[in-house]
Amino acid sequence: MIETRELTKLFKDVRAVDGINLTVARGELVALLGPNGAGKSTTLRMLTTLIPPTSGSAQVAGFDVVRQQRDVRLRIGYIGQGNGAGHSQRGRDELISQGRAYGMTVRAARTRAAELIDSLGLSDVADRTVSTLSGGQRRRLDIAMGLIHAPELLFLDEPSTGLDPQNRANLQEHIVRLRAEHGTTIVLTTHYLDEADSMAERVIVIDHGRVIADDSPQQLKAKHVGDRVILGFAGSEEAARAAAAIGAQHEGGFIRLTAEDGPREAPKILASLPITPTSIEVTRPTLDDVFLTLTGRSLREDSSTPAAELVEA
Structure with a gap:
């Protein structure tokens, strides 16, 4: 068409x-x-x-x-x-x-x-x-x-x-x-x-x-952002021990991971940990996350249309 x-x-x-x-x-x-x-x-x-x-x-x-x-x-x-x-x-x-x-x-x-x-x-x-x-x-x-x-x-x-x-x-x-x-x-x-x-x-x-x-x-969303898996632990030491086991980084008592299919990957991640987290959160990305990744700005940012568009070259 x-x-x-x-x-x-x-x-x-x-x-x-x-x-x-x-x-x-x-x-x-x-x-x-x-x-x-x-x-x-x-x-x-x-x-x-x-x-x-x-x-x-x-x-x-x-x-x-x-x-x-x-x-x-x-x-x-x-x-x-x-x-x-x-x-x-x-x-x-x-x-x-x-x-x-x-x-x-x-x-x-x-x-x-x-x-x-x-x-x-x-x-x-x-x-x-x-x-x-x-x-x-x-x-x-x-x-x-x-x-x-x-x-x-x-x-x-x-x-x-x-x-x-x-x-x-x-x-x-x-x-x-x-x-x-x-x-x-x-x-x-x-x-x-x-x-x-x-x-x-x-x-x-x-x-x-x-x-x-x-x-x-x-x-x-899968290609440019991926799902976010956030694991919470009782403290920084527990998070550090868990992060070392899976080759990840931790921030305080949390480990933040990116997965192509968070709900499917989360059980596998949990099975590989030496310590059980106190909380787990899986967040699906939005199209705004995609645009932010691709351009470095949010789709909802309102950039004005150039005045030059009113006059054809």
Whole structure:
């Protein structure tokens, strides 16, 4: 569904995207992670034909994003960070108008709008003006607008931003069900690590406009961080004796180890110790731990987007 080769975007002297190579298969749900200014949104804007690349190439649904923009747009849905529906319009009318813009007949647009309203839980509010809807309802309406023409590929740019935890959970459920029921290929950017961890089968980490990691959440955590096994002892002497037996270091009354599979390795570690610890703790890593290991900073650190991105080179 997506294939890029050395995709690059310059804004004045800033390389917002620096030679990205991506391949996304049909039916995948892929999350792009990275701090603000890393190049995620710029990459999505090129893939959705909103801005042209400076160099390199990209094909989306089999069509070139520069030479075949119309063909690309007919096959994708794009939900940006802002709300797409007019505040003074009714939700159902906006969906029908969006369908008509894609060349659907009035009857087909109305039928499709009704299907989406039902599947996204908007039946009770579809005929209200958009300005009266809650944040979660507006985001679901945005997704419906992106799906009105049944696209093969859906781009979601930080879909949960600004939503409360309950609305976030509801929206995630709708996205997962959409993929399961229709086989839609989904690419999303997010700052919510639990969202990427629970939804995506692949996570692509972008920093300074380049891909620095690409794997499943489980493999990224196992490869770059590993589980933490912390053993507690009655005192420093006991910890030192246990550490010497397994070739580890101790800090006061504790030994801290890294294991690929902590729950499986912990019993083996205990069996090799000459003294029984007073406590044991196994901690699973997070995707934020992965990003911290790869870049030396937390994914949640908010680096501002360069002002130069506002002006194209």
